[in-house]
Amino acid sequence: MNVIGTVGLPGSGKGEAANVAEEAGIPVVVMGDVIRAECRRRGLDPAEHHGRIAGALREEEGDDAIAARTLPRIREAAAESDRDTVLVDGLRSTVELERFREAFGDDFTLVAVRAPFELRAERLDDRGRDDSDSDLEALRERDAREINLGLGETLERADASIDNTGTLAAFRRRVRKILGIEDETVDDDESDPASADPATTDAGGDGA
Secondary structure (H helix, E strand, O other), rough: EEEEEEEEEOOHHHHHHHHHHOOOOEEEEEEEEHHHHHHHOOOOOOOHHHHHHHHHHHHOOOOOOOHHHHHHHHHHHHHHHEEEEEEOOOOOOOHHHHHHHHHHHHHEEEEEEOHHHHHHHHHHHOEEEEEEEHHHHHHHHHHHHHHOOHHHHHHHHOOOOEEEOOHHHHHHHHHHHHHHHOOOOOOOOOOOHHHHOOOOOOOOOOOO
């Protein structure tokens, strides 16, 4: 089993990478689902309490709590799939990285998804999940919070990196290559003006 994890700042394109995997039948395990499930277990709204519960889990069960709770989800996804690859969306810290490397050894690959602040801000504004997506200062604060939690160092320790500053078609091709998906002549036409703006999504992480 090959396990490929993704790490990236908000709006970098982790969610679009997950979309590419799902379209190819590769199971995707989103680490943030662990927190959402725990919120519901505690009778809390995940949209409102996501970050607080992520912090609570780390306090109660250790810094690698979310990774530890994700491991059985990865194994279950692999067992239910006929593919030999699982994508894990949304690592945040080196502690999580070490937990996965300990569990999967050389079968684990961490991929950094990168894009500059201005481009990420534009994508989040276009996505518009909530008002904070269009607030540049809020995004800077969120970036700082993520980096302080260890995301910056985790990005630097990635085994591979995808620069997501070109077209959506080019990004999707790079993701398919890393996932080992045969790149047939695909629906993404890089010459199509509609694909010139890589408006990617960001599905992963614990929101902490």
